[in-house]
Amino acid sequence: MANESSMTTIxxxxxxxxxxxxxxxxxxxxxxxxxxxxxxxxxxxxxxVHQHGGIKQVQEYCEKAETSFxxxxxxxxxxxxxxxxxxxxxxHDHWKFSMQRCCFLSAFITYLQTEKLVTRxxxxxxxxxxxxxxxGFHMDLDDFLIGVLQVASELSRLAxxxxxxxxxxxxxxxxxFVAEMDAGYRLLNLKNDALRKRFDGLKYDLKKVEEIVYDxxxxxxKPSEDPPKE
Amino acid sequence: xxxxxxxxxxxxGEPKVPxxxxxxxxxxxxxxxxxxxxxxxxxxRLVKVSRDITIDSKRTIFLxxxxxGSDSECAVLEEASEKLKQIQNTxxxxxxxxxxxxxxxxxxxxxxxxxQEYIEAVSFFNYIKCKELVSLDTIQQDLIFPENIxxxxxxxxxxxxxxxxxxASSTAVNQSEQKGTIExxxxxxxxxLGVADLTGELMRLAINSVGAGNLDIPFEVCTFLRKMQLGxxxxxxxSREVKKKLHTLNQSLQKVETACYTLQVRGSEIPKHMLxxxxxxxxxxxxxxxxxxxxxx
Numbered sequence: 001m002a003n004e005s006s007m008t009t010i011x012x013x014x015x016x017x018x019x020x021x022x023x024x025x026x027x028x029x030x031x032x033x034x035x036x037x038x039x040x041x042x043x044x045x046x047x048x049v050h051q052h053g054g055i056k057q058v059q060e061y062c063e064k065a066e067t068s069f070x071x072x073x074x075x076x077x078x079x080x081x082x083x084x085x086x087x088x089x090x091x092h093d094h095w096k097f098s099m100q101r102c103c104f105l106s107a108f109i110t111y112l113q114t115e116k117l118v119t120r121x122x123x124x125x126x127x128x129x130x131x132x133x134x135x136g137f138h139m140d141l142d143d144f145l146i147g148v149l150q151v152a153s154e155l156s157r158l159a160x161x162x163x164x165x166x167x168x169x170x171x172x173x174x175x176x177f178v179a180e181m182d183a184g185y186r187l188l189n190l191k192n193d194a195l196r197k198r199f200d201g202l203k204y205d206l207k208k209v210e211e212i213v214y215d216x217x218x219x220x221x222k223p224s225e226d227p228p229k230e
Numbered sequence: 231x232x233x234x235x236x237x238x239x240x241x242x243g244e245p246k247v248p249x250x251x252x253x254x255x256x257x258x259x260x261x262x263x264x265x266x267x268x269x270x271x272x273x274x275r276l277v278k279v280s281r282d283i284t285i286d287s288k289r290t291i292f293l294x295x296x297x298x299g300s301d302s303e304c305a306v307l308e309e310a311s312e313k314l315k316q317i318q319n320t321x322x323x324x325x326x327x328x329x330x331x332x333x334x335x336x337x338x339x340x341x342x343x344x345x346q347e348y349i350e351a352v353s354f355f356n357y358i359k360c361k362e363l364v365s366l367d368t369i370q371q372d373l374i375f376p377e378n379i380x381x382x383x384x385x386x387x388x389x390x391x392x393x394x395x396x397x398a399s400s401t402a403v404n405q406s407e408q409k410g411t412i413e414x415x416x417x418x419x420x421x422x423l424g425v426a427d428l429t430g431e432l433m434r435l436a437i438n439s440v441g442a443g444n445l446d447i448p449f450e451v452c453t454f455l456r457k458m459q460l461g462x463x464x465x466x467x468x469s470r471e472v473k474k475k476l477h478t479l480n481q482s483l484q485k486v487e488t489a490c491y492t493l494q495v496r497g498s499e500i501p502k503h504m505l506x507x508x509x510x511x512x513x514x515x516x517x518x519x520x521x522x523x524x525x526x527x
Contacts, residue, residue, distance in 0.1 A: 005363055005459070006363065006365065007362070007363050007457050007461065008461075009365075010363055010365055010366070010461070011367075011460075011462075013418075013462060014366075014418055014421075014422055014465070015465055015466070016466065017418045018465060018466070018468070019466075020261075030507045040276075073241075086333055087333065087335060087338040088333050088335075089333045089335040090333075090335040090417075092335075102492055106295075116254075117254075117255050117258070119254075119258055120258070133333060134331075141262060141266065142266075143264055144279030147261065180253065180256075180403075181255070182254050182258065183250075183255070184256060184258070184259035185259070187256065187259045187260060187262075187263050187264050188259065188262060188271070189263065189266065189267055190266075191270055
């Protein structure tokens with residue numbers, strides 16, 4: 001009977017397939033670990049802005065952090081080589097969280113430097129990945145949006161610390177920025193997924209920042225270039 | 231009254247907040263919005279088609295189960311083959327169209343239930359027809375469509391011939407590079423999960439066929455299931471899903487083995503028309519060493 005041999009081939013073929021997949025996953029895991037290491041370094045560097053007096057040295061910290069992005073680009077390039085073409089989403093789970101973190105870091109740096117919301121193109125360029133899927137290893141839109149949302153929580157913390165450091169104008173600008181972000185995310189029709197869950201947290205950050213603005217305003221601490229309305 | 235009014239007002243008030251369409255942030259988010267919407271829509275459409283495939287495949291399987299009691303195996307097989315082809319041409323071609331130029335793994339969650347059920351139906355059909363396990367290649371071949379196919383058009387009957395011929399050939403899975411065709415990519419893992427579902431159907435077939443007076447089929451099925459179990463057990467690394475299916479497979483196998491045992495020991499003592507009752511009812515008693523779980527998933 002041909003039966004026996006064909007069945008054996010089917011199963012041994014599948015075993016071969018499983019082994020190959022395991023190997024790729026192993027490789028990816030190692031590379032993702034490197035990426036995580038670098039993001040941790042950048043994150044630590046950026047955390048310094050919260051420290052006393054750190055706010056005045058923002059530009060300096062950002063420049064230092066920027067240098068680590070070169071490492072990140074190199075690491076993503078290596079990762080892109082390992083992932084088979086057209087199978088990005090087969091292994092996506094491995095680097096999803098790292099990618100979100102990278103997007104967060106890039107958005108945070110951009111904010112600290114320019115006080116603007118980072119665009120997808122800028123982030124992709126900073127990480128050395130593609131914007132659209134057709135061009136190769138890219139950045140998933142969901143990951144980008146989730147990463148950017150994390151900036152809001154970081155900024156609400158920064159607003160608190162800015163007040164402590166007697167920088168009263170920054171919270172005002174942060175409030176405006178977070179409000180604009182909120183308006184942007186409101187445009188999206190979100191499904192009940194991870195992005196939606198993250199977005200639901202945005203209102204708390206917004207509220208926190210608005211309360212800081214309120215506290216400053218009723219105490220007359222609002223900076224003079226923006227005189228309180230009568 | 232007041233309360234309701236208040237709530238309404240605040241809800242209505244929300245969209246009134248002016249959105250500054252000229253702001254770069256809003257502009258960027260408009261782009262993200264359309265991209266997300268397009269993807270969600272596609273996902274929804276795929277889920278719908280997948281659901282239809284599941285229903286149709288289930289019907290095909292029920293039809294095939296009737297083989298046991300029917301006189302003309304050929305007629306049933308003919309009808310089943312027709313049904314399967316219909317699923318390919320009307321449903322899977324839709325999926326293939328949706329997935330054109332997409333990463334097949336991105337939307338796999340949307341259509342994997344349908345795909346697995348379909349694989350189960352095809353492999354069951356194939357088992358009844360030639361007592362063999364259908365290969366991944368054969369399944370993949372059926373799901374490649376020429377580009378610009380008209381939905382509903384009856385597809386090339388050559389496909390049917392291919393189905394039998396290419397049985398043994400095990401070339402690389404990636405035929406997608408062929409120009410001018412679109413396909414529903416079948417990941418090997420989906421294939422294996424679909425094939426694992428087959429065992430439940432085989433078990434049912436074995437029991438039913440005794441009722442129809444065919445006492446050979448349980449033994450055939452038993453040998454086949456044993457081989458499948460061996461194959462599944464040999465995998466070194468498997469997902470949790472496969473493990474769960476292996477568990478069900480073991481149960482089905484045990485049922486069939488017990489049935490074979492009963493047939494062997496008491497087959498000649500009991501009138502044929504009573505055998506089914508003997509097999510299905512006291513099986514649980516003989517069966518004490520197995521988990522007492524229901525037959526299906």
